Amino acid sequence: MNEEEDCLDRAFRARHQALRNALYHLARRGWLDGWNRLFNLLVIIGGTSAAADLTRGNSQAYLLLGGAIALIGALQLVFDFGGRARAHETLQRRYYSLVADIQSRIVPTVQDCADWEAEMSRVAADEPPTLRALDAVADNQATAALLGSSRPRLQVTRFENLTRQILSHNASVFPVDPEWTASEVELTRPDAAPAQIETSHTS
Numbered sequence: 001m002n003e004e005e006d007c008l009d010r011a012f013r014a015r016h017q018a019l020r021n022a023l024y025h026l027a028r029r030g031w032l033d034g035w036n037r038l039f040n041l042l043v044i045i046g047g048t049s050a051a052a053d054l055t056r057g058n059s060q061a062y063l064l065l066g067g068a069i070a071l072i073g074a075l076q077l078v079f080d081f082g083g084r085a086r087a088h089e090t091l092q093r094r095y096y097s098l099v100a101d102i103q104s105r106i107v108p109t110v111q112d113c114a115d116w117e118a119e120m121s122r123v124a125a126d127e128p129p130t131l132r133a134l135d136a137v138a139d140n141q142a143t144a145a146l147l148g149s150s151r152p153r154l155q156v157t158r159f160e161n162l163t164r165q166i167l168s169h170n171a172s173v174f175p176v177d178p179e180w181t182a183s184e185v186e187l188t189r190p191d192a193a194p195a196q197i198e199t200s201h202t203s
Contacts, residue, residue, distance in 0.1 A: 148183030
């Protein structure tokens with residue numbers, strides 16, 4: 001493999017990795033934002049006069065309502081859904097910006113590849129712990145976007161998929177589907193080899 005081919009491979013791996021990470025943070029941002037909005041809605045509803053009217057004359061219901069509002073507020077404070085969502089939004093934007101930089105370079109040089117890899121390492125320094133099942137799902141989405149396929153490349157179990165936003169799955173293994181193949185119609189460069197795709201998050 002000559003230097004030009006090696007640089008093309010490095011550029012493709014960097015593009016795939018940056019897109020995968022961007023999709024990962026997009027999913028995390030959406031999930032955390034959803035919980036943040038739900039809890040905000042519950043606090044607003046619980047504090048309305050209508051809710052107070054429903055519990056009027058029933059001291060037990062009044063105490064339950066007050067306790068529920070306090071619990072929701074405590075959960076928001078402890079887990080900081082809104083703040084964490086904004087952190088993932090920032091990382092998402094940085095990775096999409098890197099994807100755009102890679103896409104804009106028609107003929108990448110060795111220095112370009114080194115710069116992209118260095119930027120990936122800088123962004124990774126701000127990464128929170130990775131949820132590996134969610135990362136595998138994001139990897140499948142990035143692979144399908146760049147290479148196309150009728151099935152996911154990495155195998156994720158039903159349980160891992162259902163708990164991808166909750167559990168870290170650090171001990172899980174996500175093997176490559178032996179029947180996976182890229183689309184006949186290449187979506188990126190014709191010499192992109194599926195075996196060259198990396199399968200782990202940067203953080």
